[in-house]
Amino acid sequence: MSGMGKIPVAVLGATGSVGQRMVALLERHPWFRLGSVTASDRSAERAYGEAARWVLPTPMPEEAAGMEVRATGPALEEAVLFSALDASVAGSIETDYASRGHCVVSNARNHRMDPQVPLLVPEVNPDHLDLVAGQSFGGGAIITNPNCSTIGLALALAPLHDAFGVERIHVVTLQAISGAGIPGVSSLQIIDNVVPFIPGEEERIETEPLKILGQLEDGGITPASITVSAQCNRVPVVDGHTLCVSVTLGREASAEAILGAWESFRGEPTALGLPSAPPRPIVYVDEPDHPQPRIHRDLGNGMSAAVGRLRPCPLLGWKFVTTSHNTVRGAAGGALLCAELAVARRAVVGLRDFDGHAGAAPAN
Numbered sequence: 001m002s003g004m005g006k007i008p009v010a011v012l013g014a015t016g017s018v019g020q021r022m023v024a025l026l027e028r029h030p031w032f033r034l035g036s037v038t039a040s041d042r043s044a045e046r047a048y049g050e051a052a053r054w055v056l057p058t059p060m061p062e063e064a065a066g067m068e069v070r071a072t073g074p075a076l077e078e079a080v081l082f083s084a085l086d087a088s089v090a091g092s093i094e095t096d097y098a099s100r101g102h103c104v105v106s107n108a109r110n111h112r113m114d115p116q117v118p119l120l121v122p123e124v125n126p127d128h129l130d131l132v133a134g135q136s137f138g139g140g141a142i143i144t145n146p147n148c149s150t151i152g153l154a155l156a157l158a159p160l161h162d163a164f165g166v167e168r169i170h171v172v173t174l175q176a177i178s179g180a181g182i183p184g185v186s187s188l189q190i191i192d193n194v195v196p197f198i199p200g201e202e203e204r205i206e207t208e209p210l211k212i213l214g215q216l217e218d219g220g221i222t223p224a225s226i227t228v229s230a231q232c233n234r235v236p237v238v239d240g241h242t243l244c245v246s247v248t249l250g251r252e253a254s255a256e257a258i259l260g261a262w263e264s265f266r267g268e269p270t271a272l273g274l275p276s277a278p279p280r281p282i283v284y285v286d287e288p289d290h291p292q293p294r295i296h297r298d299l300g301n302g303m304s305a306a307v308g309r310l311r312p313c314p315l316l317g318w319k320f321v322t323t324s325h326n327t328v329r330g331a332a333g334g335a336l337l338c339a340e341l342a343v344a345r346r347a348v349v350g351l352r353d354f355d356g357h358a359g360a361a362p363a364n
Contacts, residue, residue: 007343007351010036010078012085012093014069015043015052017182018107019084020060021332023048027061030275031340035078037067044071055182076102079350082335083108086181098140103348105143105335109200112144112208115220119144119211121151121334122274122341123267123281124158127216129347134219141348143338148330149173149201149232149241150208155281155305156245156322159261161213165250166226168316171205173232174242176293179326185234195234205230240293241326246319255310258318259284262307274340276333278303284310291323302328303337 009026013019014037026034038044043051049065070076072085073093083094083106090108098104111117116135118128120143132141146154153171160166175198177185189195210223262282269277278300284307285291291306299306302325313319324330343351 006031006033007080008033008035008078009080009082009339010034010038010076012038012072012081012083012097014048014084015039016084016086017055017178017184018327018331020052020054020056021327022082022084022335023061023064024056024058025276025328025332025336027064029336031343032080032336034064034067036070036076037064038070038072038076041071043069045069053182075100079103080105080339082332082339084332094142095137098135098137098142101137101139101350103141103143103339103342103351105145105339105342107145107331107335109147109204111142112146113211114142117142117144119146119208120338120341121146121154121158121212122269122277122337123265124154125212126268126341126345128221129342129345130216131219131221132342132347139349141342143342145331145335145338146208146212147201147204148179148326149175149243150205150212151330151334152241152305152322152324153205153243153245154209154212155324156243156262156307156320157209157247158213159265159282160247160249160253160258161224161226163257163261164253166213166224166247167250168248169209169226169228170246170316171228171230172244173201173205173230174235174237174244175201175232176237176239176241176326177234178239179241179330180234190234190236193236196231198232198234201232202230205232237293239325239327240297240323241330242291242293242321242323244319244321246313246316248316249318253318258310269337269341272341272344274337274344276303276337276340280304282307284308291321293323296323297325297328301333303333305329
């Protein structure tokens with residue numbers, strides 16, 4: 001599809017770490033084209049190449065580098081807005097843009113638990129997009145991406161919950177410093193150290209999976225009946241969150257059955273052939289010291305969760321380790337996949353009639 005046939009999008013908060021990752025992923029996206037980048041007033045009216053302190057290992061896209069940064073808040077022309085805004089400002093700005101008719105796909109936490117806003121992991125709960133029909137934004141919509149650790153956890157849990165039921169979870173996270181944004185954690189805090197506190201993180205991991213794994217009923221979500229206990233730590237890893245998980249299943253399952261559930265898991269995005277969907281959302285790695293973030297965070301172009309070390313847990317039943325890329329699968333790439341699914345399902349009124357695009361996407 002030519003650039004003229006693509007859906008125009010903007011990135012809100014484009015100078016931050018997640019915004020930069022989004023800009024990079026959009027460079028050659030077959031469905032979307034980057035039309036605008038926004039940031040705070042201090043960056044507005046500057047070239048993106050000057051305003052953004054680029055932290056990714058790949059070069060800044062040339063087209064983006066020459067774009068003038070726009071202030072966040074004033075009118076935008078793009079149909080889809082990817083929000084990488086800080087939670088301190090995201091809530092009202094996202095609501096305002098949705099009320100003007102935009103489809104806002106947000107990485108911020110502000111609207112995640114709103115009853116009519118889908119908290120979406122596209123392989124896990126694609127039907128939750130039906131919530132958009134009940135939103136009252138005047139033709140616009142808000143779709144949210146979960147917490148970056150929650151996404152890896154939800155991917156690993158979903159096949160188990162579908163096959164056996166999940167009743168209790170204990171999870172210890174080892175979270176990369178990129179999750180703290182720019183400038184993030186100071187070197188004196190993180191080098192030779194582990195910081196056993198990330199504000200609000202444990203509460204989010206203890207609540208978000210219940211909505212994601214919940215059932216869509218009567219226009220709302222009935223949360224899953226699962227008890228989650230989380231302990232969150234910041235560790236000196238650049239990218240890739242690792243989670244040590246113990247679970248109690250609803251019925252007995254063998255190791256072979258659990259491995260089979262993970263191996264066979266694909267989900268709707270893969271079936272639809274969405275551009276950002278990995279061929280295998282879950283990749284089991286059976287070496288005794290795997291998964292590891294440096295080795296496995298880029299599986300499936302950063303969109304797959306690596307799972308390993310399945311073994312009995314003397315307290316809860318089973319335990320395992322999972323690693324996923326926090327700024328790709330857990331943020332920018334996950335948001336792209338959410339938007340792709342919204343287009344493919346024709347979930348948002350303003351995205352249903354793009355010539356050569358929505359018509360080419362599989363119908364719901």
